[in-house]
Amino acid sequence: MKLIEGSLCPLSPLRFLCDEMLINVAQWLRVAGYDTALPTPGSPDRHLVDCSRAEQRWLVTADADLREFVCAPFYVLYLPGGDDEARLKELTLRLDLDWCLAPFSRCKNCNTPLHPASEREKQLFRPGVRGVSNEAVWACVTCRQLYWEGSHVRRMRSRLEAMNAWRDALRPPP
Numbered sequence: 001m002k003l004i005e006g007s008l009c010p011l012s013p014l015r016f017l018c019d020e021m022l023i024n025v026a027q028w029l030r031v032a033g034y035d036t037a038l039p040t041p042g043s044p045d046r047h048l049v050d051c052s053r054a055e056q057r058w059l060v061t062a063d064a065d066l067r068e069f070v071c072a073p074f075y076v077l078y079l080p081g082g083d084d085e086a087r088l089k090e091l092t093l094r095l096d097l098d099w100c101l102a103p104f105s106r107c108k109n110c111n112t113p114l115h116p117a118s119e120r121e122k123q124l125f126r127p128g129v130r131g132v133s134n135e136a137v138w139a140c141v142t143c144r145q146l147y148w149e150g151s152h153v154r155r156m157r158s159r160l161e162a163m164n165a166w167r168d169a170l171r172p173p174p
């Protein structure tokens, strides 16, 4: 993995706090398996900075103001980008980010680690899901969401693999 000189945050395991403009980026990080927090909407910049330092998370932001904090060069990842696609790509290249780390091990809505759903959870969280799929089903106990290998999850897996292909640009030619 590419090292970031002088960084104060661990590169393994990578952990993130995304600003509230980057909810989509945060959700993709969670889908890939990274512990990724989102702030309460309206949190002041100082609060974001303090949280990221206290919790040892990279602060991923599209807000140029956050670069003004003294320690910003060491743990703020500023992604100007034009859109989420550009930001996801820049994040990938700057951290050599593996999007296939542990797909669908965290809830994309709330960051809670997922676990194999019990029959009771399947019935409680989404009655009828047993008829939808015989494959593995995972549950989030926090927001009572179920995930399973349907077409939506397959599309997201393909997207993760496509984002990993961006890293090939970093590899020396064979």
Ligand SMILES: [Zn+2]
Binding pocket: 107, 108, 109, 110, 111, 112, 140, 141, 142, 143, 144, 145
């Ligand atoms: Zn959840």
